Amino acid sequence: MISATPTGKVVLKPKRALPFYARHPWVFAGATERVEGTPADGDVVDLVSSTGNFVARGLFNSQSKIRVRLYSWDEAVPLDRAFFKERIARAIALRHDVLHLNHGSAAAYRVVFSEADVLSGMVVDRYGDYLTVQFTSLAIGMRREMIAEILTELLNPKGIYLRTEKGIGQLEGLELHDGLLAGETPPAEIMIEENGLKFAVNLAEGQKTGYYLDQRDNRAVVGRLATGRRVLDAFCYSGGFGVYAAKAGASEVESVDASEAALRLADRNAVVNGLSQITLTQADVFNYLGKMATEGRTFDLVVLDPPKFARNRAAIPQALQGYRKLHQHAMKLLAKDGILASCCCTGLITSEMLEDLISQVAVDARRDLQILERRGPAADHPVAAACRESGYLKCIISRVW
Structure with a gap:
């Protein structure tokens, strides 16, 4: 039985307490001065300032860079x-x-x-x-x-x-x-339902926890923009954006993913929603987009929804190169007056960084680009004001001339 009361204290270095008084939940090892007592990994500990004042209560882990995760700022409340x-x-x-x-x-x-x-x-x-x-x-x-x-x-x-x-x-x-x-x-x-559409989910084998629930509202927005358009859904996974586009009356949809299992789900989702204008393509997305651009193919709406490209700060430059390459392909594939939906789930890439990148690529391609919407995840994925890192998903909808 894990104790709900503190088994030790983690003392902060001088002048390092302010973010935690402001309720940021992550106490990194570099902010800590010492540990008092003998807390085991997983135990409840109190976080105190360098002068010994109570700051917050959390759970300890000596194996993690996040030495304490904070849950309560009330000294009278046990984590039971x-x-x-x-x-x-x-x-x-x-x-x-x-x-x-x-x-x-x-x-x-x-x-x-x-x-x-x-x-x-x-x-x-x-x-x-x-x-x-x-x-x-x-x-x-x-x-x-x-x-x-x-x-x-x-x-x-x-x-x-x-x-x-x-x-x-x-x-x-x-x-x-x-x-x-x-x-x-x-x-x-x-089989789940989302905005009147049906989607098959495999909890054991699907990506993340089975499905990308965070993109629910963004899929609906793309659907409303897809009527009568030729649509490319890149990194389609189980076909969400493509299904919304086809249901809204897209003239054709091409959904591309490297995973055969993902495309089986995408095919299933097209069938259960009675959609026949979706073409599924298994390919490396970067290579396939480049190939289509070389062949001169064009689309009226392009969705870029790649997986996370960076898990630490050292990987940010390489991640930005990946996003840049994708958008360079998209600029070549978009017809005049096309719509671009740029999604980024890499939390370390900020909205400003993504917008700057898209703007630079458009200038290099000699295309005019208008940002129509700056979007995030659906509301069941809120952002903690004290932990802005929880706002990881960006979705920028643009019009490209």
Whole structure:
């Protein structure tokens, strides 16, 4: 049984407390002076200033660069089961009582979004009658059985499936494997509904926790712009943008992805929505876009939705090169008065960096570009004001002459 009360204190270096008084949840090792007591990894600790004043309460991990993840700024509050139940219930209330996303047995939405819900290291998604959970914190992962019990009490799912993130073992010392956490094993295919469209989701094999719920509203926007247009959906995964475009009356849609499994899902989603104008192409997206540009092919709407290109700051220059290359291809593929949807889920790439890059590529291509919308994720993926890093997704809609 993990104690809910502090087993030690982490003392900050002088003049390093301000971000944590302002409720930023990540205390990196470089900000800490020393540890008092003998807290084990996963234990509750108090964060105190260099003068000994209480700052916040969190969970300790000596194996992580994030030495303490903070959860409460009230010294009287233990990080016990009741605390986590109240915090999860508050996250659920946003999705149910404010956003009204819990409509029917085929609803799909993010239930808990880590730092944005002041639950650093935990993501929970709902897909119909099932939940997927992902732990990116050792301490929260150690409490997984308690978390599963709370989710069962509050949401009564048929089953809860655990998904793991690549590289998290090295970053956090957390050794978990994908598999059933509680209840029934989910079927190989779960059919969800999104804005009147149907999508097949595989919780065990799909990317992230099964589907890109964060792009829900952006897919709808692209759909509204696609009527009568020839559409290219690059890095299509299970075909979301392409399905929306085809349903809205796109004259043709080409969906491209390197993954055969993803394209099987995309084909399934085209069929269940009664769409026949979608062509699926398995190829390396960079190479294929370059090939089409060389052949002189053009589209009226191009969606670029690549996976994350950088997981640390050292990889940012290479990531920017990747985004630049994609947009260079897109400028050649876009017909006059075309629409470009530029998506970026690399949190280390800011909106300003992405806009600057797109603008530079347009100038180099001698194209005029108008930014129509600056968008982010759907509202069930909120941004914590105290942790702007939670605002990772960018979607810039542009018109290109």
